[in-house]
Amino acid sequence: MKHLTAIAIKFIACLVLLYVVLGLFFGMAFTNIFVISLVLGVASYLLGDMLILPRTNNVTATIADFGLSFALLWLLTLNMTVGVSTFGISLVAAIGVTLFEFFFHQYLKKNIVDGDSTINNRGELPRLQYSAENAEEFAPVKPDVRSPEGNNNEEKQK
Template sequence: MEHVKALAIKGIMTLIVLYVILSLGFGISFINTLILTVVLGAVSYLLGDLYILPKTNNMIATMADLGVTFIIVWILGTVLTGMGLGTMIWEAAISAVAIAIGEYFFHSYISKKPLGANKRLRASYSH
């Protein structure tokens, strides 16, 4: 149940940020923003939140999320929208920075939850 709650929080945060930047700011369709949100949420939750964060620290996991966001929004965004890589790079960079800021706070939240490998991380914070 904790995973569902964490994914819901992450998904809502990501959708709002990407909608404001990509849809409102750059005119990318809502459906493309939604697809990017789902793909990005799944990849970054598994990689950044459940794998990297428990083994390192918040800043390293946040930087990993920044990189993952940039790559996914840049490459998948280019495929979905038909924009050139050179054009989509700005949307990806702005999105990556904004998502990374949110991820920093999200990591603080999930570090306190019993989510798989985070159980060990949570135990280390309580000492």
């Protein structure tokens, strides 16, 4: 239930922010803004907030969210508009989303990420310790093959 609340907060905030930037300033249709907000909200929540934020700090996750939001906004606005330079529009919208993400990460750290039992006291996921098993060989090498004296014994036995 905590995750659904967080996704709803993120979606509504992105919808309002993108409506102001894309809708009021650049005249994009509300249905396009709704789709962009939905895709951006789910993708950045899964990648930035649930994957990157628990393993790093707020600044790193915010920078990663800027890259993700800029790329998604640029690709989606490029496909939804005709004859408009979408680079500047996407950059302005991504900066706005990134400012929101910085404060949203603080909310997540306090309410969701720290409550997760897989995270230790320092806010990091536990390190997985992999090791290989060392064992004797199934058929050990006979002593007569290794040493020069063993070769002489083999010749004497023949």
